[in-house]
Amino acid sequence: MLREGWEVVGVDRLQDVEQPGYTPKTLDIRDATAFEKTVAEFKPDAIFHCAAVLAHDRQNRADLWSTNVDGTATVAQAAIQAGVKSLVFISSNCLWSTSWSRPVTEDDVPAPVEIYGRSKLAAEQHLQSLSGRLGVKIVRTPTIVAAGRLGLLSILFEFIHEGRRVWLVGDGRNRYQFVSADDLAQACLLLATSAATGIFHVGSDSVPTVREMFGGVIQRAGTKARLAQLPRRPAIAALRLLSAAGLSPLGPYHYRMIASSFEFDTTRLRNATGWRPTIGNTEILWRAYQFYVEHLDQLSNEQKGSPHRRVSGLGALRIVKWLS
Secondary structure (H helix, E strand, C coil), X not given: CCCCCCCEXXXXXXXXXXXXXXXXXXXXXXXXXXXXXXXXXXXCCEEEECCCCCCXXXXXXXXXXXXXXXXXHHHHHHHHHHCCCEEEEECCHHHCXXXXXXXXXXXXXXXXXXXXXXXXXXXXXXXXXXXXXXXXXXXXCXXXXXXXXXXXXXXXXXXXXXXXXEEEECCCCCCECEEEHHHHHHHHHHHHCCCCCEEEECCCCCCCCHHHHHHHHHHHHCCCCEEEEECHHHHHHXXXXXXXXXXXXXXXXXXXXXXXXXXXXXXXXXXXXXXXXXXXXXXXXXXXXXXXXXXXXXXXXXXXXXHHHCECCCHHHHHHHHCC
8 A cells, every 4th residue: 555655544453663654553443432533533535444353363252253343333433424435344255164166256145154254244244234324345355375474374384394294184176265465455455446335255366276286385395295185074073173172273164164165256346446366376375485484483473463474383283293
């Protein structure tokens, strides 16, 4: 946004560093008085609502729900009061947790099975109820990946970098879509300045099988890593038990989708804005892996900041590493 000449105000519970064109504000979006005051002070043309608590980030379910749902209502109310033209809301593919044989469209009915997906759906429904009062653009996104994205991907990167076996759950022929952070940002900017409202799906065009994607990164990494295969049903059953016992970094969504196929149909976004993705899954993952390797000495699993920016712990999956 700064590169394109926008003046930006960032709102976060964490402190940030001010720079030319960028003003950080440290506050919680559930603090209606503070948030409304900030919006009234700066009178933005658009609000990009990306704030959320993740299911594997907090044990306090009430905190997740109040942030993702009540916080969204606070953001929307402040936008209406200040006469903001556009509210771009980042939603999720966690609205579903089953395999699809075709791309999912905006008309398909969501069916979330865990609290994060349910909170995102509830936030969507509230925003849609404000139609006519606020220009709402809901962006449903698959896994967002770019240089610096770590989290659960850091487990994959660790195995590749150390030349271990990289385990596929099932035969690896499933296809799971990513989107690059830059492509997502461009989609949000186009929607913010567009008259289009409603729900829009975003995602990469090039979605190879997971086997092809992981294999492509391993080949370019040049390590001794190699693909190996676990039987699908026993592996998922084991991951479910480990998750229930709190011994795995993988939550319900992850173990349900680890061997499943999921892609978004992005036709509506393309037609509304002219947006096109610029990078495919394998290249996106490769760039994230390169960042991991180049910054390995600086990485840690400290508990500050977004879990997507931290190295994930292995939990009981460390046993799998020993066997790899």
